[in-house]
Amino acid sequence: MDIPELLASASLLVPEETATEHDLTVSDIWEYLAHDEWEIALGLLEELGDGHPVPLPFWEKLADAAEQLGFERSAAWCHWRCSEIRNGVIRADLTLRPAAEARRRTPIPGAGAGVLRPLWDVGHLSPAGEHAVSIAGLWVEGRTSLEPGGRATVRLVPLTPSHWTHIEPGRQITMHEDRTVAGRAVVLEVHRPAALTPEG
Template sequence: MDVPDLLRHAADLVPADARSDAGLNADDVRDHLCQDDWEVALAVLEDFDGVQWQTVRYWDLLIAAAQQLWLESDVAWFHWRRSETLHGLIRADLRLVPPDEGGRRLPVPNDGELRPLWSIGRTTAVGHDDLSVAVIRVESAPEIPPGGSGRIRLLPLTPLHWRHLEPGDVITMHEGRPVVGTATITQIQPPRSSAPSSP
């Protein structure tokens, strides 16, 4: 399929009452496609928020379109959103410990590559913290500077371990055993119950 067909199929998966953050709907996507504004149509489709209706197929269509348009950062972002469809959405506000108090000396990058350990309230059989790994993606900023704070999304490597968390819960970030950051959960959305495990 070419880019317009991929985006048209994705638009067909958007519920009639769904609106993007900018208030646009699937018909707006189709209008942009009629004008050959492919990247704008793709941006509108990306802007919809809806873990409960966005399917793996939806994200696969957007990934394929972004690949054909050579939009590498969009491809990585759509893969992330695809994972959230499968495993659920976790958002949090992260505050890093300042470097002079034992915190990170490097910023937390936006790219979803950093995989620190997290204390999420689980303990081992002998009563120690059972730390869990989750990848960080910084929202709406290129990075969080050392000692700074910002909004993040988390993708746990073992999502089931995180299901007990609720907005307002506080978890700690570790690189080794020392605490290097504290995150307050702001949003938890479980995955779609009907999401397939893989295409």
């Protein structure tokens, strides 16, 4: 599919009554598409998808369109949202340890999509009774990076969702990049993986 087809197809997956915070709807997006304003249409579709539940193909189409347009961060965000639907997402308030107290001396990149997949102590124990860790990708909301000692809201996509089924808002979890604690987070929201409908 070319860019206009991808964006038009994605727009059909959004309920008509859905609106952005500025009251723009799918009808407005069609106006932008009619005038070849693809970048604006893509941005509005992302905004609609961020505020309302949409199916996996919506984000897949937007990712494809963003890649064709050469918008790397937008494409990364759309792929990230696909991962959230497949694996679930945990939003958390993360505070990194200061550089003087931890191994990390450089900022964490904000855009996840495989850039950083730290280990998390979410309360599991190994057969030997030691703390066991689980992997989750990390995306820093609204920032290009998070410096050592900094604090931000992050989105975590578990590599193995079954390791995270007991996690609830309010729980504290710790981030590790080696055996030491790199940061501490308080869980704000938990969204379980979407049940994918079998193709048929």
